[in-house]
Amino acid sequence: MDIQHATAWFLAYAGRFRQQDARDQENIDLKIHHSLRVLAEAEKLAEHEAFEPHIAFLTQVGALLHDVGRFRQYDTYKTYSDPLSVDHGDLGREVLEAEQVLEDLEGTDRAIVLEAVRLHNKKQLPDNLDEHLGMITRAIRDADKLDIIPVVLASVAPGAPDNPVIRLGLSCEPDRFTRSVLDQVAAREMVEYTSMRFVNDFKLLLISWSYALAYGWTRQQMLARGYVDRLFELLPATEIFVHLREGVIRDLQGGFGDEKPE
The missing domain is CATH 1.10.3210 (Hypothetical protein af1432)
Known part of the structure; x- marks a missing residue:
């Protein structure tokens, strides 16, 4: 073969x-x-x-x-x-x-x-x-995540054609998100699919994938391609998301300390 x-x-x-x-x-x-x-x-x-x-x-x-x-x-x-x-x-x-x-x-x-x-x-x-x-x-x-993120970004950006299959049937309410989903990301945990209710939860799930990247090259690409910035730009412009973004970028740049993510 x-x-x-x-x-x-x-x-x-x-x-x-x-x-x-x-x-x-x-x-x-x-x-x-x-x-x-x-x-x-x-x-x-x-x-x-x-x-x-x-x-x-x-x-x-x-x-x-x-x-x-x-x-x-x-x-x-x-x-x-x-x-x-x-x-x-x-x-x-x-x-x-x-x-x-x-x-x-x-x-x-x-x-x-x-x-x-x-x-x-x-x-x-x-x-x-x-x-x-x-x-x-x-x-x-890692490779799977790198490709899925821009696909979803293209489908949830303002004015994008709606495809319920891509957005997993989640509710499109621009200012709403599930607190437990946000808490999972803040705790550097992978978001549970079953926790999601809104499209903003899906964006947070994609952000949580930052903590699941195993290789340094992939983490570099996550930042270099602007995926983190673009995801946060599509979330409510509130202080809680500003601080969350800073922490995610800091962790990606630092390689998650000495721990190898799953």
Whole structure:
């Protein structure tokens, strides 16, 4: 297997889920393009973090295939909300095993990619991950987050076309947010999807991802691309959010002290 053959399989598989409705097809296309961009982000991350070539290759395969479960999820449930449907990481592993697309990989490598796909969307990773599995899974998670943030930013910016699938059906009330969501971010915790009620909560969830970035290159990109600033610009201009922004930027610049985030 090489990345070109994996990409050809991925595109052919996604093509099985062509939708009759134009909006539904847009949502399928969204995940196709997202997966290809996550592959590109993972390639850059592996290069900047000096992954050895074989680990970089497995990272690329996992990045390309990380959301393969999304197609069946959307085809069946017409949503990308896991709480309202199925866990798309678990489903992705199931798809890859059923399709036997990784059969050309050596057994250990195949197991790593399958488990990385299963784990990529989990709130926290197990503490006892194998070294290579941990490296690859964290890289995929970082690359995934780097690409999702601008997609959501484009959908929640003032005047953007409304797509309830992207905003997860959350209420669009410009000044409202859930206090428990804000408290989770202030405590440097990942926001629980089930806590969200408003689109501002979704923005806060994306900000909380700052604390889940595992690699220095990804944290640098989060700042260099202006994602933190743009997210806070879309939140109410109150003192509490000004202070929160200062703390998030300070933590990103400082690399979270001596603790390695999940």
